[in-house]
Amino acid sequence: MEVDKMLNCITKVIEHMPQDWLNLTTHRLDIYNEELAKVQFLYQFIDLAKEGNSDVAALSNLPTAYDYIRLGHPLSCVLEWVIGNLNGLPAEQVISFQSKTAPVLAILRKNHLEHRNTLITYVNELPGSFDLNVLKTVYGFSFELKKIDDPVNVDSFDGSTIFIAQQDEISKSNLASNIDFYVHMYDHLGSVLMVNGDENKKFISDIQHFRRRETVAMTPANCLSALQSLVQGTSVENKNHHFAEHKEKVHQLIREICGTTTNPLVASSGLSIQYAIMMGLVDYALENYKDKAIKIVVPPNCYGGTNDQARRVAACSDAIEIVDLLVDGDNDMVQSIDTVLGQIAKEDAIPYIIAEIPTNPRVEVPDLQKLRAVLSAKRKTASGGEALDPVFILDQTFCPNVHFLGDDDILSSVRTISFASGSKFPSGGKCTAGYCIANIKGEDLMNKIALHLDLCDNEATDLQLEILAQQMPSMNQRINDAYANTREFVQFIAETLPAAKINFVSDELAEEGFTPSVFSLDLPTKGNTPEEREAYKRKMNDRLIHLMITEIPNESKYCVSYGQLKGCYWTIPATSTQGTTKEDDKDYIARVSLSPNMDLERHKEVFIKFVESI
Template sequence: MEDKKILTYVENVVKNMPEDWIKLTTHRLDIYEEKLAKTQFLEQFETLFENNTFDNSALKILPTAYDYIRLGHPLSTVLEWTIAKLNNLESDQVISFSSAVTPILAVLRTNLLDNKKTQIVYTDHLPESFDAELIKSVYGYNFELNKINDLSELKSFEGSTILVSNESKVSAKFDLSANVDFHLSLYDELGSIIIVNGEKNEAYISAIQHVRRRETISMTPADSYKAIQLILGQETENVDQSALKENKKAVVKTLQKIAGSNSKALFASSGLSMQYAIMMGLVDDALENHKGKEIKFIVPPNCYGGTNDQARRVAACLDNVEVVDLPVDGENDMVSSTDKVLEEIAEMDAVPYIIAEIPTNPRVEVPVLEDLKAALKKERKTKNGDIAIDPVFILDQTFCPNVHFLGEGEILSEVRTISYASGSKFPSGGKCTAGYCIGNAKTDDLLDKIETHLTLCDNEATALQYSVLAEQMPSMNARIKSAYENTRKFVNFIEEVLPEAKINFVSEELAKEDFTPSVFSLDLPTKGNTPEEKEAYKRELNLKLINMMITEIPDESKYCVSYGQLKGCYWTIPATSTQGTTKEGDKDYIARVSLSGNMDLERHKEVFKAFVESI
C-alpha cells in the first residue's frame, strides 16, 4: 500500500514539475544554502509528500537541491528519494551517476586512501569500458575481481564488497545482502545508481558524492526523468543511434572550425569530466614515456575551485604526482610565473603540465601572448645538463572559446597545447553541461590517451548533450560577439556613474584580437578605518548590489554562477561560489557579472544607477 502511495505521488510530481527541473544547467544561488545541500530540498519535498501536494506552484518554490546541476538537481534527487523510500533507506544512501564506471572508482579511491581492500563482484558483466589493468596501473587503485553465478555464493570479505548488477529495466526494489557494502546497478544509456549499504559504510557517502562533484556528473535531468518513467512503468523513447552519429560528426566539425584546428575533438559529460580525462590521460602518457619521473601539475591557486580541487585530488592518490602553484593574477604575472616554475621543474627533471585559464578568472586578465609562447617554448636543461621535458599547456578557454590558439601559425601552434571548455557556458548556451577538448598538431598522441581515459571513466557526452551542442554551437561565435557588446556598454556605463570602482575587464586593444568575454569583475569602492572594516563594508555592498539587481529585474538578473547563457544577466561572488575549495587567502570577494546578448541593458543601467545613488 505504501509503495503504491509513493509511486502515485511521484507520477503526479513528474506530471506537474516545473520546466526548469529538466532544462536548467545551473541553479539559482538565492534559493540555495550550501550547508543544507539536498537535505533542505528533501525535507520540504517530504512535507509535500505527506500532504499529497504536487501542484506546480508548490514544486516551483522548493529550495535548490545543489548549486551545480552536474552534481545533482531536483530530478536526480527525486529519483534517489523514490528508490530509497521503496527500500526503507535514507535518501543519501542512494546516489545516481551518468557514468557506469565512476561510482566504482569513487569507492576504490576512498579505500586506497584508507589502505582498505576492495572486491568487485559481478554476475553478468562489468561496465563495457572498465579496464582493470589501466585502473590499477594509472589510477593506483587495488582490487580483486570475482565473477559469481548466484548471490548465494557471496561470502564475507575483509574489506569492501561492490556488487555490480546489470538491470534490463530500472528496478525500484533491491535485495540488499549483508555481505554487500555497495550495490551498483547499471542502466543502459542512462548511467548507474549506487546504494551505500549499512551503517558501517555511511562515511563513504560524502566521499562518493565528492567524486560525483569533481570527476563526473550525476545522472542528467533528462535521463533521471527517463529512469523515473521506467520505475513507473511508463514508455520512454530509445536513443536514435543514427541521429547520435550525425550529431557527433556535426559537433566535431563545428569545434574544429571554431578552434581553427583539425585535431581530434572530444566531448565529455561536463567541463570537469573533460579535465579529469585530460589529467589522467597525461599521467598515463608520462608513466609510459617518462618512466620513474615525477609529474607536476602547475595550477593557479585562485583559479576555478573545481580545477583546483580536482588537481589536488589526483595528486593525493599518486605518489609521483604533485600540484605546484602558478600565481597569475593582480600583482603576479602569468608569463614570469610560468618561466620561473618551469625552470624549477626542469632542474628536477620532472614532467610539467600547466593548467591555466585565459582570460583568468575572475580578474579577466590576458598575458602578453608572445611572451607566454616564448616562456613555454624555451629549451631548458636539467641539473645534469640534459634537455628538460617540454611542457604541455592545458588551456581552459571557457571565457573566450572563440579565440584561435591552436591552428597552424597561431600563437600556441608550436607548443604542445590542449584547449578545453565547459559546455554549459557558450557552447550550449546554458542548455547542457557537456564539455569538450581539442589540441594542436603536436598533441595527437596525447589526445588518444585522453580519449582512452574519457572512455574508461564512461564520461563521454550523452546523446541529448550531443544533440544540444549540435544545435547551439554553430551560433556560438555570434552570441559571444553580441554578449561582449552588451558587456562593454555596461562596463563603460559603470565607469561613468561609479568611477571609484575598480573594474577588471579586457581592454579595447585585446577585444580587437578576439578576446571578447562577456564577464567582468567589479571591485566596489569601500570605506572604514581598518582593513577589516573596509573588507566587511565591501562585502556587504556586493550583496546589496546583487540583491537589488535580482529583486528589481527578477526575469533577467539571477544570483547564479553561470556564463554564456542565451539570455539574461548573472551575478555571483567567486569566493563563495566558483572558488569554493580555494584557500581562503587566494579567494576574491568581489562581484562577478556575466551578460548575454539578449537582455534589457537599459533597465540594468537604471537599477545600477539607483544602487549608486543609494550609497
C-alpha cells in the same frame, strides 16, 4: 511512504513537473540557500508528496537542488528518493551517476587513500571499458575481483564489498547485509549506487564529491526515463537513435570554432573532460617517462573545480605534485610560468600547466607573444640534459572563440590541449557537456585522453550532443552580442562610480578577439585598517548583489553562470567558484556575467540606485 502511493505521486509529478527541471542546468536560482542546497529541495518535495500535492505551481516553487547537474538536480533527487523508498534506504544513501563506472571509482579512490581493501563482485560481465590494469597502474587502485551467481552467497570480506549488476529496469532489490555497495548499471542511462548499512554512511560525502568533481549526476533526461520506466513497469528505453550523427556534427563545429583539424573529445561536463585530460596525461607520463616526477602546475586562485580536481589527482599518487602558478593581480602569468618551468627543468620533471585565458576572476590576458616564447624555450636539467617541454592545458571557457591551435596561431609550436565547459557559451546553459581538442603538436596525447574518457564512461550523451549541435552554430554571434552588453555596462559603471576598480579586457584585447562577457568589480571601500576595509567591501558586494536580484528577479540571478542565453549573473568567486581554494588565495570581489538577451537599461537604473545608497 507506501509504494503504490509513491508511484502514483511520481506519475503525477512527471505529468506536472516544470520544464526547467528537464531543460536547464539549474532550476530556480532565485530560491537558493547554499548551506541547505543538498537537502532543502528534497525536504520540501517530500512534504508535497505526503500531501499528495503535485500541482505545477507547487513544484515550480521548490528551491534549487544541489549545484548544476554535476552534483545533482531536481529529477536526480526525486529518482534517488524513489529508489531509496523501494529499498528501505534514506535518499542520501542512493546516488545516481551518468557514468556507469564512476561510482566504483569513487569507492576505490576513498579506500585507496584510507588503505582499505576492496572486493568487486559481479554477475555476467564487467563493462568493456573497465580496464583493470589501468585502474591499478595509473590510478593506483588495488582491489580483488570475483564473479558470482548471487550476492547473497558472497562471503564476508575484510574491507568494502561492491556488487555490480547490469540492469534493464528500475526495480526493488534484495539487499544482502554482506554487500556494502550495490552498483546497478543501466546501458543507456548510467548507474545508481546504493550505500548499504549505517557503517558505510561515512563514504557518502566522498562519493558525492567524486560525482561533483570527476563526473556528473545522471542527467535530467535520463532520470526522467528511469522514473517513467519505474512507474510504467517497463524496461529502460534506448533513445540514442542519432548519437553518431550528432557526434560528428559537434566534432566538426568544434574544429571550425577552434581553427584546427584534429579530432576533439566531448564529455558529460567540463570537469569530466578535464579529468580525462589529467588522467590521460598521467598515463602518458608513466608510459613514456617512467622515472620522472609529474608536476601539475595550476593557479591557486582559479575556479574551485580545476584547483580541487588537480589536487585530488595528485593526492592519489606520490609521483604527482601540485605547483602553484601565480597569475592574477600583481603577478604576471608569463613571468610565473618562466619561473616555474625553470625550477621543474632543474628537477628533470614533467610539466603539465593548466591556465585560463582570460584569467578568473580578474579577466586578464597575458602577452601572448611572450607566452609562446616562454612555453617554447629550451631549458636544461641540473645535470645539463635537455628538459622536457611542457604541455599547456588551456581553459578557454571565457573565450572559446579565440584561435590558439591552428597552424598559424599563437600556440602552434607548443603542445597544447584546449578545453571548454559546455554549460557556458557552447550550450547557453542548456547542458553541461564539455569538450577538448589539441593542436597538431599535441595530437599524440589525445589517444590516452580518449582511453580515460572511456574508462570513466564520461562521454557526452546523445541529448547533450544534440543540444550542442543546435546551439554551437550561433555561439560566436552570442559571444559578440553579450560582449557588447558587457562593454556598455562596464563603461556605465566606470562613469557612474569612478572609484570602483573594474577588471575587464581592454579595447585593444577586444580587437584581438578576446570578447568575454564577464567582468569583476572591486567596489570602493573605507575603514582605518585593512581588515575594516575588507569587511566593508564584502558588505558592499553583498548589498549590490542582493539589490540586483531583488529588483530584477526575472533576469538577475545569484550564480556563477556564464554564457547563458538570457539574464545577468552575479556572484562572489571566493564563496562559489573558489569554494575549495585556500583562504589566502581567495578573491572576495563581485563577478558579473551578462548575456546577449537582457534589459541592460533596467540594470543601469538599479546600479544607480545602489550608488545613491552608499
